[in-house]
Amino acid sequence: MGGNKLAVFDLDGTLADTLRVDHRCFIDAFQIEHGIDFTDDDWATYQHTTDSGIAPEVIERYFGRPAKAEEVERHKRRFVVLLEEAGRAEPEGFREVAGATALLAELEARPDWHVVVATGSWRDSALLKLRLAGLDRFDLPLASADDGEAREEIVAHGVSLADGKGPFEGVVLIGDKLWDLAAANHYGFGFVGVGPGRENLAEAGASRVFDDWCSTGTVLFALTEEAAGCAA
Ligand SMILES: [Mg+2]
Structure with missing residues (x-):
């Protein structure tokens, strides 16, 4: 023992x-909430490889200014809704x-x-x-x-x-x-x-x-x- x-x-x-469904929903949430189309999705290039680190950095890279807390919060809420929907539509992704x-x-x-x-x-x-x-x-x-x-x-x-x-x-x-x-x-x-x-x-x-x-x-x-x- x-x-x-x-x-x-x-x-x-x-x-x-x-990983696949998480990645897709994370990106789609940026498109829906902030109109961000981005290809910068190699998270290893971000300062912090976490949702709380990546989300503000995506907004900062795209708009060229610091992210607002409210923008990160909106992305997060949308992301979770998309994950819930994906969980119902494609449970095999989880x-x-x-x-x-x-x-x-x-x-x-x-x-x-x-x-x-x-x-x-x-x-x-x-x-x-x-x-x-x-x-x-x-x-x-x-x-x-x-x-x-x-x-x-x-x-x-x-x-x-x-x-x-x-x-x-x-x-x-x-x-x-x-x-x-x-x-x-x-x-x-x-x-x-x-x-x-x-x-x-x-x-x-x-x-x-x-x-x-x-x-x-x-x-x-x-x-x-x-x-x-x-x-x-
Ligand atoms: Mg992992």
């Missing part, structure tokens, strides 16, 4: 296979990443593991995506774009949500993008990667990357190894 360990999961592309439920159930059954979600998505959209993917049953503590613009800030908030369960002898961050790996490195946490970007992650130094979560036992071993010695 060992001592207490904390798993900090990203959401989009990591627990829920929502599936879990294969094996996510089994993995979370396995972690939930182990008293030495604690789990939080730290996502760059707005809280309302994250709750919706967790529900549509069938992952809301785990009732996981959630840190979101509502808690900060920088991913590192959101991850730190996620860790703080588990404060009462610690201290942790190990922390591991689980994600699908290079920015997730960067956040793990920033705090000296372990890292486990997943998904189509796994080759990029491996090239950047991540040694434990998976196609999906179907091999629960192997993943659990990887999480334990990566958490070892990476205290919060």
